[in-house]
Amino acid sequence: MKEITTIKEVKQWLKPYLKKNLRIGFVPTMGALHEGHLRLVRQSTAENNITVCSVFVNPIQFNNQEDLSKYPRNLSQDANLLRKSGCDMMFCPGLEEMYPGGRIDNVELEFGLLDKIMEGKFRPGHFRGVVIVVNKLFNIISPTNAYFGKKDYQQLMVINRMKEALGLAVNIIACETVRENDGLAMSSRNLRLTIGERQVARKIFEVLYKVREKGTKTPVWELREWAIKKIQEDSRFRVEYFEIADRETLMPIESWGQKTQAIALAAVYLGDVRLIDNVELFS
Ligand code: PAF
Numbered sequence: 001m002k003e004i005t006t007i008k009e010v011k012q013w014l015k016p017y018l019k020k021n022l023r024i025g026f027v028p029t030m031g032a033l034h035e036g037h038l039r040l041v042r043q044s045t046a047e048n049n050i051t052v053c054s055v056f057v058n059p060i061q062f063n064n065q066e067d068l069s070k071y072p073r074n075l076s077q078d079a080n081l082l083r084k085s086g087c088d089m090m091f092c093p094g095l096e097e098m099y100p101g102g103r104i105d106n107v108e109l110e111f112g113l114l115d116k117i118m119e120g121k122f123r124p125g126h127f128r129g130v131v132i133v134v135n136k137l138f139n140i141i142s143p144t145n146a147y148f149g150k151k152d153y154q155q156l157m158v159i160n161r162m163k164e165a166l167g168l169a170v171n172i173i174a175c176e177t178v179r180e181n182d183g184l185a186m187s188s189r190n191l192r193l194t195i196g197e198r199q200v201a202r203k204i205f206e207v208l209y210k211v212r213e214k215g216t217k218t219p220v221w222e223l224r225e226w227a228i229k230k231i232q233e234d235s236r237f238r239v240e241y242f243e244i245a246d247r248e249t250l251m252p253i254e255s256w257g258q259k260t261q262a263i264a265l266a267a268v269y270l271g272d273v274r275l276i277d278n279v280e281l282f283s
Helices: 007-019 035-047 065-070 075-084 126-141 150-166 188-192 195-200 203-217 220-231
Strands: 002-004 024-029 050-055 089-091 145-149 171-175 237-246 261-270 273-282
Touching: 002 007, 007 024, 007 050, 007 089, 007 126, 024 035, 024 126, 035 050, 035 075, 035 145, 035 171, 050 075, 050 126, 075 089, 089 126, 126 150, 145 150, 150 171, 150 261, 150 273, 188 273, 203 220, 203 237, 203 261, 203 273, 220 237, 220 261
Parallel strands: 002 089, 024 050, 024 145, 050 089, 145 171
Antiparallel strands: 237 261, 261 273
16 A cells, blocks of 8 residues: 655555546545544445545644544554555645645635534534545545545545535445444544443434334424433433434424434534434434
């Protein structure tokens, strides 16, 4: 596997593949790779001629300095895992390479409420940072297919809208959330949980699945209140939001009505670690 840190070298390395019109699969990450990322890499290697994975902790998508400084980083382990998963090139640029002179070339896109609710509300500026970096990475790599996990469901919807707004040719491939044996959604942030917190963290997944089971038999508001109360029975948990929303627009649903495509999404603090998860609901 080739390891590259500069944009110029990435473009040079990709040139022969692009010339031959080969399929380039791309997995953008912020490193601290786990099985969730590696599944995306393996799916990409199965569906493309070449797979590129970027590892870049993007500072402009963090609205909280402490969260940024505590974000786990382990580049040599990431490189080993990517090599074993069949990745062909790891792009791991420094800050200066991505934002020369600290300049952030902004693309002003309007997403309506999509990037202002839930994650957008509690992490102001987060999606602006994601859109800037992902658009820049797409420009550098020119992928045929780009792979995103459904764990960050709102991010996936924002990226889909960015693709539409900018008329990008890349196919956005949505991949299922990968879970630990007890159901906890895999996340780099799980590494920051204490042993005690890790033992109870499955509660978020359990409540989400219970919500799916209860489904349309229970009014939406009642289900939401029940879920928040259930998670917070243990005082180590603090629910930031728990929403039941339309799966496409992510607008909160007030009543079941004709809606057949819904999703329950949650952001929950466990101690000082913020975890997000979601499950798709069927009615
Ligand atoms: O999902 C992530 O890890 C990040 O938001 C991404 C897409 C790599 C952009 O920095």
